[in-house]
Amino acid sequence: MPDMPYRWSSTEPPQRLELWPHRSLPPQGFATFIIVTACMLLIPLLAVLGSPVLWGLLPFLGGALWAIWYALRRSDADGALREDLTLAADTMELVRCNPRGDQQSWQANPYWVRVEMHATGGPVANYLTLKGGDRAVELGAFLSPEERAALFAELQDRLRALNRNAH
Known part of the structure; x- marks a missing residue:
């Protein structure tokens, strides 16, 4: 598997996912x-x-x-943009650190969170969203369509395993 611009910190809760845009010019x-x-x-x-x-x-x-x-x-x-997703048994939190320093955050109960991938109709191909509560938030819009598809599958598997182990 090629190097992905995201990294999972562990397989046990709380799991952390860090995403960042490609850096083509070191x-x-x-x-x-x-x-x-x-x-x-x-x-x-x-x-x-x-x-x-x-x-x-x-x-x-x-x-x-x-x-x-x-x-x-x-x-x-x-390119200093970063997204951090924390996945624990009772909460899922996404924090987006924007290039200018401001942060946006979203929280939901992982049991009710749906991971959705919109192949068409979104601002980018394979648009990835997390929907929980009354809000849907985008995840990894700066990733390539193939990377979003791979992340979609990984995130669904981890969320399914977390919910299975919690109940």
């Missing part, structure tokens, strides 16, 4: 990309080295490099 990849981009932006300047045109182009190339740096850093900050 820190060393970021540094390499910025250095290579800067070098590529400097190549056209070789033709105008020693002329006043150099000073006219330099601010634009510097601005382009800064915009790329800013966009990648912003993307990295937005």
Whole structure:
């Protein structure tokens, strides 16, 4: 099984599931990309080295490099999203830690929770929701459709086993 962007901490209650978005550009990849981009932006300047045109182009190339740096850093900050699901005999809690630092939480009795996967009709393919009480919450919307399908099966199995052992 390929590496999934989620991890179960245990098989015994309380079970914890941590989910996170893919990180396609690690820190060393970021540094390499910025250095290579800067070098590529400097190549056209070789033709105008020693002329006043150099000073006219330099601010634009510097601005382009800064915009790329800013966009990648912003993307990295937005990827700080995390979802933590705790599954115990008497409660199920989902806490979503958003990139800007605020948190959202949801709780329900696991006996009444339904795990639903909407193959179509949701904002993403294989949209995964937890429905308990009067609310339905999304889970792992940042995962790929295949990862959500795998998580759906795992979560159903763990919830079924938890409810079977509790009663």
